[in-house]
Amino acid sequence: MLTWKEFTAASPELAAIGREHLYQWGIGLAFLATVRADGGPRVHPVCPVIGDDAIHVLIQSGPKQRDLLRDGRYGLHSETFAPPREDDGFYLSGRVRPVHDAGVRQQVAQQLRTERQTEELWPTFDQDLLFELLVDRALLTLTQPGAGFPKGPTVWVAP
DSSP states (O other), X not given: OBOHHHHHHHOHHHHHHHHHHHTTTSSOOEEEEEEOTTSOEXXXXXXXXXXXXXXXXXXXXXXXXXXXXXXXXXXXXXXXXXXXXXXXXEEEEEEEEEEOOHHHHHHHHHHHHXXXXXXXXXXXXXXXXXXXXXXXXXXXXXXXXXTTBOSEEEEEEOO
């Protein structure tokens, strides 16, 4: 498993287009898949936060948080919907690492304030758990060639 920084160093072009996909609306938006206790999938929308060193998600108390604490496997998917590139997609998978470092949490909070152009964060922010997403695989799917990538799937697997 690699950190976002290590993934970016290993595959800079793929990381750059992945960031563009995840931030296509100005803030990070994606669907996070986790593994339920019975082994089935669970999917929820999330707002990933990509910094220079790491990609994080804040998860409030509930089933998704319990899934990540129990199992740790995730899939993160973002898809474009606007023509002419509708159905282009970017996907990461791997494992999460809970983050308890107050300094990292403050960095994420400041980035959220900057991205959203506000000082106010949501009411549960201080109770939400912070997770770093470690990267094992990445998938870029393009409906037409672009950004140096061919039409179709481009798969990257961590060494």
